[in-house]
Amino acid sequence: KQEVTQIPAALSVPEGENLVLNCSFTDSAIYNLQWFRQDPGKGLTSLLLIQSSQREQTSGRLNASLDKSSGRSTLYIAASQPGDSATYLCAGGSGGYQKVTFGIGTKLQVIP
Amino acid sequence: DAGVTQSPTHLIKTRGQHVTLRCSPISGHKSVSWYQQVLGQGPQFIFQYYEKEERGRGNFPDRFSARQFPNYSSELNVNALLLGDSALYLCASSHDRGWADTEAFFGQGTRLTVV
Numbered sequence: 001k002q003e004v005t006q007i008p009a010a011l012s013v014p015e016g017e018n019l020v021l022n023c024s025f026t027d028s029a030i031y032n033l034q035w036f037r038q039d040p041g042k043g044l045t046s047l048l049l050i051q052s053s054q055r056e057q058t059s060g061r062l063n064a065s066l067d068k069s070s071g072r073s074t075l076y077i078a079a080s081q082p083g084d085s086a087t088y089l090c091a092g093g094s095g096g097y098q099k100v101t102f103g104i105g106t107k108l109q110v111i112p
Numbered sequence: 113d114a115g116v117t118q119s120p121t122h123l124i125k126t127r128g129q130h131v132t133l134r135c136s137p138i139s140g141h142k143s144v145s146w147y148q149q150v151l152g153q154g155p156q157f158i159f160q161y162y163e164k165e166e167r168g169r170g171n172f173p174d175r176f177s178a179r180q181f182p183n184y185s186s187e188l189n190v191n192a193l194l195l196g197d198s199a200l201y202l203c204a205s206s207h208d209r210g211w212a213d214t215e216a217f218f219g220q221g222t223r224l225t226v227v
Contacts, residue, residue: 004154034216043116043202044155044218089154100145100216102154 137205
C-alpha cells in the first residue's frame with residue numbers, strides 16, 4: 001500500500017527566499033508523481049508532473065525532482081513571492097489507473 | 113477551453129439524506145475520478161471511471177456510488193449521509209485512463225456539509 005508523507009507540515013519564509021518542499025513515498029513502483037497547489041477551500045491546480053522515467057521537471061520558478069530509489073521527491077521554489085502562499089500537495093500514482101495517493105500537504109506562507 | 117466543472121459548489125444536507133454531485137470533464141477527456149478531502153487532510157481516492165466503466169475504487173462504503181455518462185460527465189452519489197461525509201469532493205479528469213503519462217486536472221470541488 002502506497003503511503004505519501006510530506007515534510008514540513010507548515011513553512012513560513014520571508015519573500016525572496018528559495019525553499020524546498022519534501023515528499024516521500026513507500027512504494028518504489030510509483031509510475032509518476034504530481035505536485036499540486038491548493039488555495040484555501042479551492043480545488044487543486046497542477047504544477048508539475050514527473051513520469052517514472054524522468055528525474056526532474058521545471059516550470060518557471062518551480063523545479064521538481066524524483067528519486068524512485070530513495071522514495072523521495074522535492075519541489076524547489078525559487079525567489080518566493082507572497083502569491084506562492086498556499087498548500088502544496090504531492091501525489092503518487094501506483095497500482096494502476098488513477099488510484100493515486102496524496103500526502104497531507106505543506107502549508108506555505110510567504111511573508112512580504 | 114473550459115476546465116473541469118463541478119456542481120453545486122456548496123451543499124448542506126441532513127443526516128440520512130441522499131446527495132448527487134456532478135462533474136463535467138475537460139473536452140476530450142475520457143477519464144473522471146472522484147476524491148474526498150476532509151479538512152486538514154489530503155484527498156482520498158473514491159472512484160475512477162474510464163469510457164463509462166468503473167476502473168478503480170478506493171476504500172469507501174457501498175453508500176458511495178458513481179457513474180459516467182456517454183458524454184463522459186459523471187455523477188457521484190452518496191446515500192444515508194453521515195456527519196463524517198462532510199468534506200470537499202473533488203473531481204479530476206484526464207485524457208487517458210491512467211496517471212502514468214497524463215496529467216490530471218481538478219475542478220474547484222463541491223463543499224458538502226452534513227448537519
